[in-house]
Amino acid sequence: MxxxxxxxxxxxxxxxxxxxxxxxxxxxxxxxxxxxxxxxxxxxxxxxxxxxxxxxxxxxxxxxxxxxxxxxxxxxxxxxxxxxxxxxxxxxxxxxxxxxxxxxxxxxxSPMPEIPEAVRRRWREAQAAETPEALHGVLAARDPATAARLRPSDPQRIVRALEVVDATGRSLTDWQEERxxxxxxxxxxxxxxxxxxxxxxxxxxxxxxxxxxxxxxxxxxxxxxxxxxxxxxxxxxxxxxxxxxxxxxxxxxxxxxxxxxxxxxxxxxxxxxxxxxxxxxxxxxxxxxxxxxxxxxxxxxxxxx
CATH class of the missing domain: 3.40.50.300 (P-loop containing nucleotide triphosphate hydrolases)
Structure with missing residues (x-):
């Protein structure tokens, strides 16, 4: 029990x-x-x-x-x-x-991957320079499955998804489906x-x-x-x-x-x-x-x- x-x-x-x-x-x-x-x-x-x-x-x-x-x-x-x-x-x-x-x-x-600091820094800089909507567009091109379930006004999750696909070449959704x-x-x-x-x-x-x-x-x-x-x-x-x-x-x-x-x-x-x-x-x-x-x-x- x-x-x-x-x-x-x-x-x-x-x-x-x-x-x-x-x-x-x-x-x-x-x-x-x-x-x-x-x-x-x-x-x-x-x-x-x-x-x-x-x-x-x-x-x-x-x-x-x-x-x-x-x-x-x-x-x-x-x-x-x-x-x-x-x-x-x-x-x-x-x-x-x-x-x-x-x-x-x-x-x-879900066994989430470690993100290299260089990748993390690159996307944090992009977050500071770009609008959430623009970053959502980038994510839609690289990881359409994850982009489809994230709001364009949610920059933290968008950047996290971009870090994962950039560092691993795999969709964040794929990682999350492995439990x-x-x-x-x-x-x-x-x-x-x-x-x-x-x-x-x-x-x-x-x-x-x-x-x-x-x-x-x-x-x-x-x-x-x-x-x-x-x-x-x-x-x-x-x-x-x-x-x-x-x-x-x-x-x-x-x-x-x-x-x-x-x-x-x-x-x-x-x-x-x-x-x-x-x-x-x-x-x-x-x-x-x-x-x-x-x-x-x-x-x-x-x-x-």
Missing amino acids: AVLIAGPTASGKSHLALTIADRLGGTIINADSMQVYRDLRVLTARPGAEDEARVPHRLYGHVDAAEATSVARWLGEAGAAIAAARAEGRVPIIVGGTGLYLAALTTGL TPPVLPPGPGVARFVVAPARDLLRQRIADRFDAMMDEGAVEEAVALTARRLDPALPAMKAIGVAQLSAHAMGLVQREEAVADAVNRTRQYAKRQETWFRHRFADWHRLAPGEVPDLAVGPVGPAST
Whole structure:
């Protein structure tokens, strides 16, 4: 048996996972791309020490902010964590808001190629010099299958497709159709849930949680991370709150302005998550915040699914 819990930020996923873990004897496995970073306990609302002592937690805070992790790396680590939980007779409970992680776990992962830096630089320069529509025309000539499913107004994905076909001579669509076997394919032994709060409730929860973060040391955490002078392009440096609270600490913006900006960005992110889950996880069972499903424990040994 395994339990998967998705949902937008601040929806109550972690509390639900903890409740289910208590009832079933579970191990909670993180599926949030920001909560993997050691430097971001407060700003990513990672489980606290009390929760971590209550039930086993895996893949939280195990990556240094100087590293850029990936879906492929997480998938390998998650597979190992799931196997370890089952070997211990525990139910793996995978929880997080990173849809790509959960999708890779349940449907497999396309083995994307490494792109040489020279190729990447060439297309980034083209992106700066050309309109998205012009780049879409180039893609249509070189990779019509991928161009047909990308909007001309989506420069990031267009450039990514151009990099792939330039570096490998193969269509991005071809690469994406090659998938590794899923670790947790849909079936009777895999319970899948999306926590889906009403929009107004979620907006308020996001604001309340950020206020709590401010009381728990969010400014100090942002300042400490910024002081490391890491590459601004690293994922950890792009975490919501890092830039806003660092600017406040330097006296560039008022506290209220920094908090309002971070809260607004978090709400926008949550909206994107909701859209993603609505389209990609349409067949997952929806739960209201605080709702706990009735789950029966099946066999969870190494051979179970």
